[in-house]
Amino acid sequence: MLTIIIRTLRDRKISLIVFTLAAILMMWLYIAMYPAILEQSEALTEAYANLSESMLKLFGDNGTLSFDTIEKFLALEYFNFLWPIMSIFLLVAIAGTGIAGDIENGTAQILLSSPVSRVQIFMARYFAGMIALLLFTIFSIFTVVPLATLHGVDYVFENYFSIAILSFLFGWAVFSLAMLFSAIFSEKSKVYMFTGGIIILMYVLNIASVLQEKLENLKYLSFFYYYNYNDALIRNTLDFSGIIVFIVVAVVFSIAGAMWFKKRDIAV
Amino acid sequence: MPVIEVNNFKKHFGKTKAVDGISFTVAKGDIFGFLGPNGAGKTTTIRGMMDFIRPTEGSIKILGLDSQYDSVELKKKIGYLSGQVNLYKKWTGQAHIDFVKKLHGDSDIADELVTRLDFDPTIKAKHLSSGNHQKLGLILSMMTKPEILIMDEPTLALDPLLQNEIYELLNEATQRGATVFMSSHNLSEVDRVCNRVGIIKDGKMVATESITDLKEKKINTVHAHFNNQFNVDEFLDANVQLVKGFKDGVILKVKGDINPLIKKLSNHSLRDINISQASLEDIFLEYYEN
Numbered sequence: 379m380l381t382i383i384i385r386t387l388r389d390r391k392i393s394l395i396v397f398t399l400a401a402i403l404m405m406w407l408y409i410a411m412y413p414a415i416l417e418q419s420e421a422l423t424e425a426y427a428n429l430s431e432s433m434l435k436l437f438g439d440n441g442t443l444s445f446d447t448i449e450k451f452l453a454l455e456y457f458n459f460l461w462p463i464m465s466i467f468l469l470v471a472i473a474g475t476g477i478a479g480d481i482e483n484g485t486a487q488i489l490l491s492s493p494v495s496r497v498q499i500f501m502a503r504y505f506a507g508m509i510a511l512l513l514f515t516i517f518s519i520f521t522v523v524p525l526a527t528l529h530g531v532d533y534v535f536e537n538y539f540s541i542a543i544l545s546f547l548f549g550w551a552v553f554s555l556a557m558l559f560s561a562i563f564s565e566k567s568k569v570y571m572f573t574g575g576i577i578i579l580m581y582v583l584n585i586a587s588v589l590q591e592k593l594e595n596l597k598y599l600s601f602f603y604y605y606n607y608n609d610a611l612i613r614n615t616l617d618f619s620g621i622i623v624f625i626v627v628a629v630v631f632s633i634a635g636a637m638w639f640k641k642r643d644i645a646v
Numbered sequence: 647m648p649v650i651e652v653n654n655f656k657k658h659f660g661k662t663k664a665v666d667g668i669s670f671t672v673a674k675g676d677i678f679g680f681l682g683p684n685g686a687g688k689t690t691t692i693r694g695m696m697d698f699i700r701p702t703e704g705s706i707k708i709l710g711l712d713s714q715y716d717s718v719e720l721k722k723k724i725g726y727l728s729g730q731v732n733l734y735k736k737w738t739g740q741a742h743i744d745f746v747k748k749l750h751g752d753s754d755i756a757d758e759l760v761t762r763l764d765f766d767p768t769i770k771a772k773h774l775s776s777g778n779h780q781k782l783g784l785i786l787s788m789m790t791k792p793e794i795l796i797m798d799e800p801t802l803a804l805d806p807l808l809q810n811e812i813y814e815l816l817n818e819a820t821q822r823g824a825t826v827f828m829s830s831h832n833l834s835e836v837d838r839v840c841n842r843v844g845i846i847k848d849g850k851m852v853a854t855e856s857i858t859d860l861k862e863k864k865i866n867t868v869h870a871h872f873n874n875q876f877n878v879d880e881f882l883d884a885n886v887q888l889v890k891g892f893k894d895g896v897i898l899k900v901k902g903d904i905n906p907l908i909k910k911l912s913n914h915s916l917r918d919i920n921i922s923q924a925s926l927e928d929i930f931l932e933y934y935e936n
Contacts, residue, residue, distance in 0.1 A: 381745065381748040381749055382749075385745060389734070389736070483732055484728070484730060484732030485732050485733065485734050487698075487726070487728050487732060488732075488733075488734075488742070488745070488746065488786070489749075490696065490697075490698055491696060491721060491724070491726035491787075492721060492746065492749040492750065493718050493719070493721040493722040493749065493750060494718065494721075494749060495717070495718050641700075643693075643698070643699040643700060644698045644699065645693065645698065645699065646693075646698060646728070646732070
């Protein structure tokens with residue numbers, strides 16, 4: 379199994395490096411521009427104060443929107459949309475190529491004709507993806523330390539642990555969903571389509587639940603509701619229910635994916 | 647004791663019966679040729695043997711182990727060559743060899759095979775010709791010295807010299823006790839390499855026999871030319887079919903005993919007669935047509 383994990387990581391190293399570097403560069407950009415933003419913080423806070431309550435809810439901060447700390451700035455600019463979208467692209471690509479792409483290309487015949495069980499194949503691809511997620515999370519988040527030091531920006535180190543844990547759990551849930559589809563389908567495009575479709579639907583549900591009071595309960599169906607980056611990064615608190623939901627979802631999808639892959643016919 | 651036992655294997659995809667209850671055995675040391683037209687169910691059977699697909703009904707045992715439930719244990723002993731060798735495009739041949747070596751964890755003869763097949767393992771798979779694709783597939787399937795070789799069209803895309811090398815390798819494998827199960831469309835190859843064959847048609851096994859027994863089916867082709875008038879109908883019966891008629895002669899296909907026809911022909915003044923035993927190809931076509 380270790381052979382497959384190492385080989386999978388070697389095959390995905392370029393995309394992992396590209397995504398991680400892109401995330402680090404974006405983080406660098408935001409930190410580099412933060413001193414200038416801080417100077418205009420009061421003006422920006424006043425401007426945001428004029429936004430409607432719904433708009434403020436969309437930013438997930440219920441009227442406390444300001445840029446007086448780097449954590450508040452990064453929460454809005456980096457963890458609100460950019461980090462989730464980058465991690466989703468990276469993880470869905472890894473999951474899609476790992477099983478469904480292997481079947482689509484016919485290369486699954488190499489693994490399937492080797493003395494390795496299907497569950498081991500699935501788990502090897504799975505752990506490779508999890509290692510990629512862990513590396514992406516660590517480098518794309520904790521790079522804040524050298525970059526903030528470089529630009530003389532104050533930061534609260536502990537808060538980045540919270541956001542790293544939350545982001546990792548969010549990524550784990552997304553990856554497990556994509557791995558389930560990868561175990562079901564034989565074409566990676568279907569994995570991208572179904573996982574992407576569900577994530578977009580979740581994003582829309584989360585927004586709809588904020589904008590429409592009668593749709594409020596729909597938020598519980600969305601990963602984005604549980605991905606409370608403001609609480610994690612600004613207040614250094616993690617919502618227990620969110621952690622449980624991500625873990626349960628990830629474990630259930632992973633087991634379902636492994637079981638499906640074990641039982642299905644693979645025409646290679 | 648047979649090393650491969652396929653027992654009432656069925657694989658249905660909805661209403662389509664890809665394989666519909668085939669049974670056969672392969673003995674240790676055999677080179678078993680699995681023959682059939684496209685869509686007959688050859689690849690589905692091979693996929694079942696490799697546990698890529700699961701039987702709708704029936705079972706497949708290899709070396710006494712169930713192909714589905716003992717799959718991991720079995721694959722330590724099986725070398726597999728797909729009908730369409732698919733490789734990781736960005737990997738070199740050596741990377742493929744190293745990967746398979748690590749997964750099997752056994753001693754291997756990869757270097758020897760690389761030399762014998764004149765294969766360059768430093769080239770990335772995306773740059774390999776179809777023949778070299780096939781060579782690498784063969785190396786991967788044979789490098790672990792498996793007890794059972796399951797091969798779908800092993801000499802596909804190879805030139806005659808390399809085909810001979812493969813036949814040699816298969817013979818060597820059987821000499822050290824391996825058993826070969828191979829599908830092929832190349833009947834002269836089957837005639838040359840295999841000692842037993844199974845013929846599958848429309849998902850059903852229509853024959854499982856030794857090559858020698860098949861050839862003894864005695865299908866003969868008779869070319870007869872006459873000096874006098876003749877009526878073709880007098881030669882035809884249940885075992886004698888008209889292949890072609892001429893003004894002065896006939897070509898007839900005879901199944902079984904040829905003597906009754908010879909007797910009828912001897913009533914005429916023959917200018918020329920030629921009797922030839924049917925080739926293996928004619929025998930297979932006979933099965934397919936029926």
